Amino acid sequence: MNKLEINHLTKSFGDHLVIKDLSFSIADGEFVSILGPSGSGKSTLFHLIGGISHPDSGDIYVDGEKVNGKRGSISYTPQSPSLLPWRTILNNVLLGQEIVGKGKVDKKKALRMIERAGLKGYENKYPHELSGGMKQRVSFIRSLLSPQSIICLDEPFSALDEFTRLEMQKWLLSVWSEYKRSILFVTHSIEEAIFLSDRIIVLSTKPATVKKEFTIPFGRPRNEDILLTEEFLQWKKSIYYELAGQRDRSLVPK
Ligand SMILES: Nc1ncnc2c1ncn2[C@@H]1O[C@H](COP(=O)(O)OP(=O)(O)OP(=O)(O)O)[C@@H](O)[C@H]1O
Numbered sequence: 001m002n003k004l005e006i007n008h009l010t011k012s013f014g015d016h017l018v019i020k021d022l023s024f025s026i027a028d029g030e031f032v033s034i035l036g037p038s039g040s041g042k043s044t045l046f047h048l049i050g051g052i053s054h055p056d057s058g059d060i061y062v063d064g065e066k067v068n069g070k071r072g073s074i075s076y077t078p079q080s081p082s083l084l085p086w087r088t089i090l091n092n093v094l095l096g097q098e099i100v101g102k103g104k105v106d107k108k109k110a111l112r113m114i115e116r117a118g119l120k121g122y123e124n125k126y127p128h129e130l131s132g133g134m135k136q137r138v139s140f141i142r143s144l145l146s147p148q149s150i151i152c153l154d155e156p157f158s159a160l161d162e163f164t165r166l167e168m169q170k171w172l173l174s175v176w177s178e179y180k181r182s183i184l185f186v187t188h189s190i191e192e193a194i195f196l197s198d199r200i201i202v203l204s205t206k207p208a209t210v211k212k213e214f215t216i217p218f219g220r221p222r223n224e225d226i227l228l229t230e231e232f233l234q235w236k237k238s239i240y241y242e243l244a245g246q247r248d249r250s251l252v253p254k
């Protein structure tokens, strides 16, 4: 059974059709990225999966159960980190466990993750004392610590500099291989999507529908050595042309 199944999903805002007949699925433990132009409906898709909004038609299944408009079946890191300003970093990180786990929290694990994300010493600070990138990391750890088995991450690394970003990507891969959750990941970086994913879904825009799927064959565990290989560059080119061709066919070589 698929962990997540999106069946013929359609969503409009007024007469603006944003998502049209979108279908795809994610297997248990799979890492899938979504690439699509800005405004193509990626965050809207996450809101639908998270039950924050309701589809006009089509269905969403988590573990075979229909979850249209139902909250709490996935853990979701929104595009802008939503930390509670009156809670310390540690207590922000523990929030997902508190809500879903009925008060059961694993403080030791949280502290270990905070340390692995390079935030040791910030456990008892408050969100306003952190940089944007640090806040994003906190929001992301909260997602990883939540008990749901599907994690939806909306551009979690977009505010980080290139080196911190690579460190966080490697950290995410190591945590993922340890905890084996299914991940749906939104990014604008082709390189990041290839480095992390088992599969990449390229969305078309206005309205969003699946344009193409790529299965990424690099073995695991992965490290940054693959970023400079010829094979990696070939994948980058194919996906770049797929995205660029949506804007301007002349960008794609004949
Ligand atoms: N609540 C809303 N009401 C009306 N229109 C909305 C609403 N939410 C999103 N939209 C519209 O839906 C479209 C898709 O927005 P969405 O935020 O899903 O795009 P995105 O793919 O996440 O973009 P980005 O890559 O820039 O984050 C946009 O045109 C946006 O204006």
Ligand SMILES: [Mg+2]
Pocket (backbone or CB within 6 Å): 042, 043, 044, 079, 154
């Ligand atoms: Mg978005």
